Amino acid sequence: MSTRDKLAGAATLKRLRLARGWSLSDTARAIIDTAARLGQPFDISAASVQRTVARWESSTAPILPSERYQLLFAHLYARGTDGQTSLGAGSDFAELLDALGHLGESERHLGELRTPAAHHTDVGGGLLALLGPPTQRTLSVVLADPSRLDEGLIAAMRDAVTTVNGHVGSIPFVRLQLMLTPIVESCRRLLASPVPKMLLPGLKSVAAQAYTLSGRLAFETRDDEASRALYTSATDAAGDPATPWRRAAVRLSHALVTLYSTPGLDAAKQLVDAAVRDARAGQSVTIRARAHALQAEIAARAGQTKHAQTALALAWYDMDKDRDGDPATSSFSPAHLRGFQGITNLYVGDYPRRTTTSTARPTRSSRRANGYSGRSLRPIRPSHAFASTIRGRPPSCCTSASMPRPRRAAESPRSACAVHAAICARGGARISWPTSMTI
Numbered sequence: 001m002s003t004r005d006k007l008a009g010a011a012t013l014k015r016l017r018l019a020r021g022w023s024l025s026d027t028a029r030a031i032i033d034t035a036a037r038l039g040q041p042f043d044i045s046a047a048s049v050q051r052t053v054a055r056w057e058s059s060t061a062p063i064l065p066s067e068r069y070q071l072l073f074a075h076l077y078a079r080g081t082d083g084q085t086s087l088g089a090g091s092d093f094a095e096l097l098d099a100l101g102h103l104g105e106s107e108r109h110l111g112e113l114r115t116p117a118a119h120h121t122d123v124g125g126g127l128l129a130l131l132g133p134p135t136q137r138t139l140s141v142v143l144a145d146p147s148r149l150d151e152g153l154i155a156a157m158r159d160a161v162t163t164v165n166g167h168v169g170s171i172p173f174v175r176l177q178l179m180l181t182p183i184v185e186s187c188r189r190l191l192a193s194p195v196p197k198m199l200l201p202g203l204k205s206v207a208a209q210a211y212t213l214s215g216r217l218a219f220e221t222r223d224d225e226a227s228r229a230l231y232t233s234a235t236d237a238a239g240d241p242a243t244p245w246r247r248a249a250v251r252l253s254h255a256l257v258t259l260y261s262t263p264g265l266d267a268a269k270q271l272v273d274a275a276v277r278d279a280r281a282g283q284s285v286t287i288r289a290r291a292h293a294l295q296a297e298i299a300a301r302a303g304q305t306k307h308a309q310t311a312l313a314l315a316w317y318d319m320d321k322d323r324d325g326d327p328a329t330s331s332f333s334p335a336h337l338r339g340f341q342g343i344t345n346l347y348v349g350d351y352p353r354r355t356t357t358s359t360a361r362p363t364r365s366s367r368r369a370n371g372y373s374g375r376s377l378r379p380i381r382p383s384h385a386f387a388s389t390i391r392g393r394p395p396s397c398c399t400s401a402s403m404p405r406p407r408r409a410a411e412s413p414r415s416a417c418a419v420h421a422a423i424c425a426r427g428g429a430r431i432s433w434p435t436s437m438t439i
Contacts, residue, residue: 001104009102010062016092016099017057020081024050034072056103064103073100074113087163090134111166139186146193154202157183161209173220180217183210184230191237201240208238208246212253219257227257245282245328248291251275255294269298283327289318290332293340300347308348312341 001009017027028049032042042049055063065073077092087093097110135156142149164180187207195203215230231254238246255271262268272295279288296311319337323329 001102005102006062006104007059009099009104010057010059012095012099012102014057016077016095017053019092024053027053030076031069031072034076062103064100064105067109070100070105070109070113143186143189146190146195149190149195149199149203151199151202154199154206157186158206158209161206161213165213173217177214177217177221180210180214184214187211187237188233201242204237204240205246208234208250211237212250216253216257219261224261227261231257243282243327244278245284245287248275248278248282248284248287249328249331251278252287252290252294255298259298265298265302269302272298285318285321286323286326286328286332289315289337292318293332293337296344297340300344303347305348308344312344315340 017024022030025046028046031049031053032046035042052065052069056065073096074093077096078087080092097113100113101107101110135153138150138153138156142153160183161180164176167176183206187203187210190203191207211230211234215227215234218224218227218230231250234250235247235254238250240246251271252275255268255275258271259265259268272291276288276291276295279291282288292311292315296308296315299308299311315337319332319334
C-alpha cells in the first residue's frame with residue numbers, strides 16, 4: 001500500500017471514531033468492553049489500548065491494527081449508533097473494512113471479518129443488516145413509490161443476495177433465510193408494481209437470484225412446499241427470452257433440490273432436460289456444460305450408460321470452448337465437472353480419464369470421497385448396499401457442521417447431498433450446490 005492509501009485509511013478510522021462522539025479513551029474503553037463481552041478480556045491497561053488506537057490514526061505513519069483488534073472493531077462497528085446491526089454499503093462496518101483495506105489488509109481476511117459480524121446479527125435487528133442505512137432509506141422510499149427505483153438500489157440488492165450466498169455453510173440456514181427475507185419480499189412487491197420499464201430486466205435478474213437462493217434455503221430447513229413455490233417464482237423471473245441461460249441456471253438448482261427431495265428420477269430429469277434446452281439456446285457455454293454434467297449424472301443413476309457418457313462428453317466439449325465473454329464463467333469449472341464425472345463413474349463405470357495439471361497426491365479421505373479405495377485406481381461400482389449407505393448418512397470424510405441432520409435413516413435425501421458435494425470437491429474445489437450457479 002502507498003503512503004497515501006495508508007493515510008486515507010487512518011483518516012477514515014478517525015472519522016468513524018469522531019462520528020460517534022468518541023475520544024481516544026472512549027474508543028479504548030469500547031474495545032475493552034467488546035473484548036470482555038466476547039470472552040476475550042484484555043490483560044493490558046486502557047491507557048495502553050488508547051496509545052495503540054492513536055498509532056492506527058497517525059497522520060504521519062499509521063499502522064494496520066492486528067487481527068485481534070480488527071475482529072473487535074468489526075463487532076464494534078457492526079452496530080450503528082441506533083444499536084441496530086448494519087453491514088451494507090454506507091454503514092460504519094463497510095467503511096471500517098474500506099479503511100483496513102487502505103491500511104494494507106488482504107481481501108481474503110476482510111471477507112473473513114464479515115462472517116463473525118453476520119453470525120452475531122440478532123434476528124430483530126438483522127433483517128435489513130445487509131443493506132446499509134442509505135440503502136434502507138432508499139428501499140423504503142421506492143417501496144412507497146416504485147417509479148423511483150434506480151440501478152443503484154438494484155445493485156445493492158444484488159450485492160446483499162451475493163453476500164448471503166457467500167455465507168452458506170458458515171451460518172445456520174434459518175438465519176440466512178431471515179437475512180434474505182426482506183430482499184425476497186421487496187422483489188415481489190416491486191415486480192407487482194409499475195417500475196420503470198428499462199429497469200425491469202435488472203430487477204427480474206436480482207429477483208431470480210433471491211428466489212433461487214431462498215428456495216434452496218427453504219429446502220435445507222425442510223420446507224419443501226415453500227421451496228417449490230420459490231423455484232417456480234424464480235423460473236418465471238428468469239424467463240427473459242433474451243437470456244435463456246438464466247432460466248437454465250434456476251432449473252439446474254431446482255433439479256438438484258428435486259433430486260434429493262422427491263422419490264424417483266422423473267421430476268429431476270424433466271427439469272434437467274428443460275435446463276439443457278434453455279442452455280443450448282443461451283449465450284453461456286459454462287451453463288451448458290453444467291446442464292450436460294447434471295444430465296449425465298441423472299442418466300447414470302437411471303442406468304443409462306450410453307446416454308450418461310454422451311452427456312458427459314458434451315459437458316467436456318462445452319468446457320473446452322473459449323469462455324471469454326461468458327456471463328457465468330464463475331458458476332462452473334473443470335474441477336466441478338471432474339466431480340460430476342466421478343459420481344457418474346460410480347454408477348456406470350469409467351469414462352476416459354482426462355489429464356489435469358494437478359500433481360498432488362490425493363489424500364486417503366479424498367480417495368474415499370471420490371469412490372477409490374487403498375492403492376487401487378479402479379472406481380467402486382455402486383451396489384444396493386452402497387446406495388443405501390449414501391442415502392442413510394454421509395461417510396465420515398464428508399460430514400460438516402453445516403450439513404442438515406437426516407430425519408430418518410431410511411429418509412435422508414439431504415444427506416446424499418453431502419456425498420454429492422464431497423465427490424464434486426474433486427480437484428480441490430468444492431461445489432456449493434445448487435447456488436454455485438451465478439445468475
